[in-house]
Amino acid sequence: MTAIEQTQARPRGTRLPRRARREQLLGAAQEVFVAQGYHSAAMDDIAERAGVSKPVLYQHFPGKLELYLALLDQHCESLLQSVRGALASTTDNKQRVEATMDAYFAYVEDEGGAFRLVFESDLTNEPAVRERVDKVALQCAEAISEVIAEDTGLSRDQSMLLAVGLGGVSQVVARYWLASRSEVPRETAVQLLTSLAWRGIAGFPLHGAEGTGGPQQG
Amino acid sequence: MTAIEQTQARPRGTRLPRRARREQLLGAAQEVFVAQGYHSAAMDDIAERAGVSKPVLYQHFPGKLELYLALLDQHCESLLQSVRGALASTTDNKQRVEATMDAYFAYVEDEGGAFRLVFESDLTNEPAVRERVDKVALQCAEAISEVIAEDTGLSRDQSMLLAVGLGGVSQVVARYWLASRSEVPRETAVQLLTSLAWRGIAGFPLHGAEGTGGPQQG
């Protein structure tokens, strides 16, 4: 009845080198933060999850907030890399859209549900957290907006609006798709969104004017 | 130095009928919750903001959570009504898209920033809150998806995915537009998103097949 699933199953007595211990603590913290959110997560829970006592936690991190920020930074960077990688993976703009959408889906589907720290944080009132979350969203949108501006000739402000929209739609739908256990397979969902978005973007002037790859398949 | 801005400027001693007092408390609570989030908001702050003492607060609401839920319910209902009203305001599907987008922008721009309670709550771990937030998003998406399904002939699952996407894009971009103080006027932003979304939707089969209003103006 009181059995608690723990990924590591440490018998609470193992001695680890500092670096390894730190990584393990980060893993445990991620599990707890993802499952319970920042506020409901207790340092006791994290320590217990890691199979250590609380003082050890405080020997590796100054406090709860810093622990959370370490994880947040890690996964913000991860998202940004994925999006940039998707945009750089091809020069065909339609495939760019598809790759970017898929990047969001892959990110959301990633192990441990770490995306919740970025997209569903319950600590957005903390300026440090707000800054991270806003910044990564802005950086992703800027990366997307550059492509949009080149493809459509829209102004910076307007392409940013669209870029924010594309990032937003990817993130929101990916989360919905994951939560609803939709029977629609991931690839189909991505295709659907890509069709929607690409047709929308292609309707603006200048689309495909500069060798962006032909829209041969309607 | 210790001057605190209070919208009502009650001299802290006024006697109000219960209904009016309740409304005033709700208003004060909304201001504090919006400004500070659920966790950082203290019942003391809300009472002080309203110009009453704490026991009065507890005579009208059983606790902090119920107070929050009362506000949340109110604004969830408001959003749902706006979206449904927008969808029912016309039979032209393109104008439906535009009206719905505009409904989100209006909602976000609404006084007091109450949209934060719905879209940026820091209490999503609380099941009651999660239920409300998820439910209103789902209800909005369902309302939208009905139109999409009729217009495109897509399956229920697929039109729901698109509907969630449209709701998501509206919500995300509207919040970005509000936060970034974009020089793009609201009407232009709505037009931009409407173009994007409508072209995307219109690309699916069956679009405009059943008297949905002619797409005469590109």
Add this chain to the structure above:
DNA sequence: CTGCACGCCGATCTTGACCTCCACGGCTTG
């Protein structure tokens, strides 16, 4: 074998926020 250093643990402190108890003052009634 013995002393030392290091990392870990049980038990504790303190803060902060939600939530109630006893005294005061204005309004109504005879």
Add this chain to the structure above:
DNA sequence: CAAGCCGTGGAGGTCAAGATCGGCGTGCAG
């Protein structure tokens, strides 16, 4: 004019959770 009632106010209880202090066991150098 006087008495009572009801709502208001300040001060306090309780508890959860973040953050910390002395003791213990283990591995290594001499």
